[in-house]
Amino acid sequence: MTYEEYLDEVTTLIYEANDVTQEQSIRIVMAAQDADFFVRHDENPALRNQAQAVRDAEFLYTNNASQKNTRN
Numbered sequence: 001m002t003y004e005e006y007l008d009e010v011t012t013l014i015y016e017a018n019d020v021t022q023e024q025s026i027r028i029v030m031a032a033q034d035a036d037f038f039v040r041h042d043e044n045p046a047l048r049n050q051a052q053a054v055r056d057a058e059f060l061y062t063n064n065a066s067q068k069n070t071r072n
Contacts, residue, residue: 002034006041009050010029010056013057028060032060037056062068
């Protein structure tokens, strides 16, 4: 999948699997992107797959949820 499709997939997985809004899941992915979390995915297309998207979504949600309450 393309880099953009990968980001969309991670965003969707965060939204569907957790108690967050679509906007919150977008903010989680955008914050990770701003922190260069996805640089390796951009550089290595082999990392843009469904299994990696699930792992990244779980990691990003868990990391975000540990910092604050995600449901407003």
